[in-house]
Amino acid sequence: MIPAQEKGLTSLLGRIEAIGAGPRRIGRLVAHDAGMLEVTGFNHPIGFGGTIHTADGGTMKAEIAGFRGSRALMVPLESDGAVKNGARVEPDMQSSQAQVGDGLLGRVIGPMGEPLDGGGPIVANALWPLAGKRSNVLNRGRVTKPIDLGVRAINGLLTAGYGQRIAIAAGSGVGKSVLIGQIIAHADVDVAVVGLIGERGREVSDFVETKLNGPMRGRTVTVAVPADYSPVLRLRAAARATAIAEHFRSQGKRVLLIIDSLTRIAHAQREIGLSMGEPPTMKGYPPSALALIPRLIERAGNDNTTGGSITALYTVLADGGDMEDPVVDTARAIVDGHIILSRLLSEQGIFPAIDVGKSLSRVAADIISDEHRAAQTNFRRLWSAYEENRDLLLMGAYREGSDPAIDEAVARHDELLAFVRQGAKEAVPMDESVGQLRQQFGFESAHA
Secondary structure, X not given: OOHHHHHHHHHHHHHHHHOOOOOOOOEEEEEEEOOEEEEEOOOOOOOOEEEEEOOOOOEEEEEEEXXXXXXXXXXXXXXXXXXXXXXXXXXXXXXXXXXXOHHHOOOXXXXXXXXOOOOOOOOOOEEEEOOOOOOOHHHEEOOOOEOOOOOHHHHHHOOOEOOOEEEEEEOOOOOHHHHHHHHHHHOOOOEEEEEEEXXXXXXXXXXXXHHOOOHHHHHEEEEEEEXXXXXXXXXXXXXXXXXXXXXXXXXXXXXXXXXXXXXXHHHHHHHHHHHOOOOOOHHHOOHHHHHHHHHHHOOOEEEOOOOOEEEEEEEEEOHHHOOOOHHHHHHHHHOOEEEEEOHHHHHOOOOOOEOHHHOEEOOXXXXXOHHHHHHHHHHHHHHHHHHHOHHHHHHOOOOOOOOHHHHHHXXXXXXXXXXXXXXXXXXXXXXXXXXXXXXXXXXXHHOO
16 A cells, blocks of 8 residues: 555544544344344444344344344344345444433324324434433432322322322223323423333324323323334333433423333333243243333432422233232332222222222322321221221121221211212312311311
């Protein structure tokens, strides 16, 4: 090579290195087994994405989920790609970033950030890591202010606070989706981010048309992925929704994050884990499926630096109504409170079908007054007395006058249910909820 040319090439390589645009690692597909793609020459970290060139001239997205020796194990994001041995795999530099910004408000997007609502391109130029930004744990603020969710039973009996993480657990068809729609419509927040993970396609359009038809629609971002999509896309949708919420929190806003449902996220990770050879443990869940839950939930909360908050609601589908299901148990152990919906109450036509005795807010004691706490305790005492003796009462084995607490619980049972019952489109503000509770079940009512 002529010295001048060599000098010019060295200078060019130096400029390329200076701007951080080094050579791209192009991989080759060498195996496809049980839904996993093995790629050589693709030395990138877990979670990194790639574009596979298919035999029909198109492309297919995939993501690294693990390694086998020097080969990268990739999970395809689409199931209908015509891949062949030796296919070219190119890196996707934006695969680990979520597009964020005010341009997302009022929009419905897919797991890859693509618009689903026919509203044209999304104008949001900022980026946020899908896996979140790790920060000092001491920057996470305490829950000190109550949040008005518009539901009397929650405001009064299970008082939640800004930055709290709550699990809503129930079997199928008990009213989880209706309840979260009611909360979205009436919650006192600046922005709402909703992740519809693994829903039926019909439910996605139904949710958008019926639950987001009020004033909050213009302040809500919806990330939706149907049940028939790749498990990786279901995980990406949950991570994208959380990343968008984190971005708005970093701007000091009060964010409501709703993930529906945490169980389907665990199912998606179970599919990936089992295909990679992980050993199944409780109910067939591999360790990675249950380990994913705390990583996702811990990203919500308050931020002392910006003053913003993410109040998160995670619905959990209790398979067969089993409240000891591994996903339910894992979620309940990490969140700051849980709301259990009862099929028995639902069958009686009571909405929301909240089982007050089995539900709990772990931060309520820090954010409510002593009078409010006394009214909550009295309500729970009456509710528990009735539920514990329900069988005796139904069989007629209990004699009136045997226990004053049970007598009072029976006499006021309809009053207890009336307090919990609320119309799906009705909003009961925090002050009104607490006022009714104190008036009916507080110390003042007992001495009126």
